[in-house]
Amino acid sequence: MPAERRPSILGDLREIASEVISSRDLIHQLALRDIRVRYKQAVFGFGWAVLVPAAVVCAGLVVRFALAASSGRRFVSSELASMAIKSVPWGFFVGSISGATASLVSNMTLVTKVYFPREVLPLSAVLGQTFDTLIGGVLVMLLLPFIGVTPSIQLLWVPVLLSIIWLFVLATGLFLACANVFFRDVKYLVQVFLMFGIFVTPVILDASAYGHRGSQWMMLNPLAPPLEGLRLAIVEHRSLLVEAVAKTPATNPFVFWHPWFLAYSAAWAVGGQMLSAIIFHRSERRFAEIV
Amino acid sequence: MTTPRLTFDRVWKKFHRGAIHDSLRDLIPDLARRAFGRAPANAELQAGDFWAVRNLSFEVGPGQTLGIIGPNGSGKSTTLKILTRIMAPTRGHASVTGRLGALIEVSAGFHGDLTGRENVFLQGAIMGMRTSDIVQRFDQIVDFSGIADAIDTPVKRYSSGMSARLGFSIAAHLEPDVLIIDEVLAVGDLQFQERAFGRLHALAKSGIPVVLVSHQLDRVAQLCSEAILLNSGEAVCRGTADDAISAYVRQHEVTRTVASSGIVTFDSVRVIEGEAVQSGRRCAVLITGTVSEALTSNIDPLLVRVRSLRTGSEVYVTRSKRLGFEVKPGPLAVRVELQANLPPGSYMIEVAARDMPGERDVANGPAAVFQVVTANEFLGTVQLNGTMTAADGNGR
Numbered sequence: 081m082p083a084e085r086r087p088s089i090l091g092d093l094r095e096i097a098s099e100v101i102s103s104r105d106l107i108h109q110l111a112l113r114d115i116r117v118r119y120k121q122a123v124f125g126f127g128w129a130v131l132v133p134a135a136v137v138c139a140g141l142v143v144r145f146a147l148a149a150s151s152g153r154r155f156v157s158s159e160l161a162s163m164a165i166k167s168v169p170w171g172f173f174v175g176s177i178s179g180a181t182a183s184l185v186s187n188m189t190l191v192t193k194v195y196f197p198r199e200v201l202p203l204s205a206v207l208g209q210t211f212d213t214l215i216g217g218v219l220v221m222l223l224l225p226f227i228g229v230t231p232s233i234q235l236l237w238v239p240v241l242l243s244i245i246w247l248f249v250l251a252t253g254l255f256l257a258c259a260n261v262f263f264r265d266v267k268y269l270v271q272v273f274l275m276f277g278i279f280v281t282p283v284i285l286d287a288s289a290y291g292h293r294g295s296q297w298m299m300l301n302p303l304a305p306p307l308e309g310l311r312l313a314i315v316e317h318r319s320l321l322v323e324a325v326a327k328t329p330a331t332n333p334f335v336f337w338h339p340w341f342l343a344y345s346a347a348w349a350v351g352g353q354m355l356s357a358i359i360f361h362r363s364e365r366r367f368a369e370i371v
Numbered sequence: 372m373t374t375p376r377l378t379f380d381r382v383w384k385k386f387h388r389g390a391i392h393d394s395l396r397d398l399i400p401d402l403a404r405r406a407f408g409r410a411p412a413n414a415e416l417q418a419g420d421f422w423a424v425r426n427l428s429f430e431v432g433p434g435q436t437l438g439i440i441g442p443n444g445s446g447k448s449t450t451l452k453i454l455t456r457i458m459a460p461t462r463g464h465a466s467v468t469g470r471l472g473a474l475i476e477v478s479a480g481f482h483g484d485l486t487g488r489e490n491v492f493l494q495g496a497i498m499g500m501r502t503s504d505i506v507q508r509f510d511q512i513v514d515f516s517g518i519a520d521a522i523d524t525p526v527k528r529y530s531s532g533m534s535a536r537l538g539f540s541i542a543a544h545l546e547p548d549v550l551i552i553d554e555v556l557a558v559g560d561l562q563f564q565e566r567a568f569g570r571l572h573a574l575a576k577s578g579i580p581v582v583l584v585s586h587q588l589d590r591v592a593q594l595c596s597e598a599i600l601l602n603s604g605e606a607v608c609r610g611t612a613d614d615a616i617s618a619y620v621r622q623h624e625v626t627r628t629v630a631s632s633g634i635v636t637f638d639s640v641r642v643i644e645g646e647a648v649q650s651g652r653r654c655a656v657l658i659t660g661t662v663s664e665a666l667t668s669n670i671d672p673l674l675v676r677v678r679s680l681r682t683g684s685e686v687y688v689t690r691s692k693r694l695g696f697e698v699k700p701g702p703l704a705v706r707v708e709l710q711a712n713l714p715p716g717s718y719m720i721e722v723a724a725r726d727m728p729g730e731r732d733v734a735n736g737p738a739a740v741f742q743v744v745t746a747n748e749f750l751g752t753v754q755l756n757g758t759m760t761a762a763d764g765n766g767r
Contacts, residue, residue, distance in 0.1 A: 109502070195473070368458050
């Protein structure tokens with residue numbers, strides 16, 4: 081009998097990469113399926129792509145108007161810009177996580193009947209959502225000049241930040257998809273979490289609005305630094321390699337942005353990606369029996 | 372390049388009856404046991420487990436076509452799922468070298484909201500085709516399915532036959548190195564079935580290794596060079612397709628047997644003078660046994676069935692009362708003569724005693740297999756002993 085293959089982390093990662101590369105046509109077709117199905121027979125069409133971000137911005141406007149009114153200062157348009165910028169990746173996070181979590185179970189017939197690398201299901205769910213997000217992103221880009229945001233060299237940070245978000249979302253999606261195969265509770269937990277996650281993520285309010293301690297706690301959320309980074313780079317034209325200090329009349333000045341925050345998020349994204357890919361890969365062959 | 376090959380090396384597969392974890396109360400102690408490494412070895416049977424496949428080995432190389440037959444729940448589908456890598460074996464090793472084409476659930480990936488055209492690309496990709504290959508073969512696929520008119524209609528508007536035909540057509544254009552086929556031969560109408568079977572026949576005869584699982588025994592006999600009969604996950608018979616099918620048909624009969632009532636006991640059934648019969652000639656069978664005094668007029672003590680091993684179906688049934696032969700209580704020794712107006716192939720003779728009003732067998736006997744051979748090959752289902760001679764205008 082051939083010797084049992086000893087699982088090694090490096091070997092597994094190499095296997096995953098080669099499986100994903102060799103099934104790129106399948107990934108493409110599955111993502112295309114998700115996109116087509118979403119827009120077929122949908123009157124609102126591509127409007128759905130910006131629904132979540134638009135709703136977040138509307139809710140944010142209400143909150144910010146209230147805050148501005150109670151503290152007696154004027155609402156400024158840069159606040160709208162920062163919400164618009166952060167709402168698009170947040171919509172991506174919500175859509176991708178819920179899509180990816182359900183991806184294995186909702187394709188149960190495929191999983192139990194046909195062989196293909198299972199990674200492609202959550203991956204194509206995230207890719208389908210990426211397409212929606214691109215539409216929203218382009219719209220926001222077109223909108224920004226009208227609310228007083230000018231381009232700067234710091235825009236170069238945007239691809240870096242988006243990659244961190246994308247990788248982190250994929251890692252979380254892979255892990256949750258896998259967990260949902262074994263325990264159906266996961267789907268409901270995820271729904272609850274996605275509903276309330278916006279309160280522990282600086283989407284509507286900026287991290288600095290939570291004060292010194294609050295902003296530090298907030299930055300423990302791996303999604304917070306890239307979102308906050310997007311605002312700092314696009315709206316405030318700051319380099320992310322420099323600390324940012326908040327000066328408010330109510331408190332002493334405090335550092336709410338530190339380059340290490342970004343490294344922390346990047347570590348989550350890359351490390352989480354490797355970890356969840358390995359967990360997924362090693363439990364993959366039991367999916368057909370459990371699902 | 373290595374030769375394409377399908378290998379099963381001492382494969383065992385364990386399944387669990389019932390839910391895997393009934394509740395968190397069971398799950399948590401189980402996880403804890405595992406974490407501390409005190410769980411019993413994974414490859415052993417635990418309460419509620421059973422072996423779906425036991426110690427199964429085979430190897431299929433180029434030019435070989437292996438049929439796997441057996442009753443429902445005998446492990447056929449599990450075997451295929453292990454071969455196609457959907458499941459991992461509990462013990463042993465399964466491997467496939469070469470590009471695998473699996474004709475299983477050929478329309479599993481279809482999405483109702485997408486058109487036929489979009490689904491061809493999706494399903495093709497799920498089966499492992501490159502998009503460029505699908506583009507190349509798209510017209511052939513649509514032609515073969517015969518639904519060119521509906522190709523831009525959403526699949527949810529298709530009849531079940533139409534989507535099955537489209538699915539089969541995609542699968543039939545895979546051009547694999549090794550092929551696995553599961554019960555997809557019964558797709559669509561008769562005409563399409565013939566076309567589908569022709570395509571499979573061509574694929575199987577092209578010399579690639581093929582594994583076929585089917586309940587259509589005649590298809591197995593036609594396509595397969597050898598076959599395995601599975602029962603409760605074990606290979607109970609392996610050999611030529613004819614051997615395995617005959618074992619299957621017999622086993623099938625035996626399971627239907629009522630406990631012998633003691634009215635008739637059969638000792639032997641034997642084909643006299645060899646087991647190869649020329650098609651169209653007569654052959655003789657000797658049946659021996661004992662008939663008890665308890666014989667009533669309701670029971671015909673000697674019923675003879677001839678069954679085609681290719682299809683498993685009965686080709687001829689007769690009984691003593693029909694033939695005007697009276698069986699008396701006491702020792703039984705009967706010579707049955709039959710004219711083998713049959714196409715070449717393997718046939719089985721079974722004997723039984725039958726309760727006629729009750730329409731059930733009250734005793735079964737052993738069976739004998741005989742081969743029908745012919746020097747003058749013909750097509751069809753009956754030997755008509757055709758001859759051809761020169762004749763004049765009046766037909767003489």
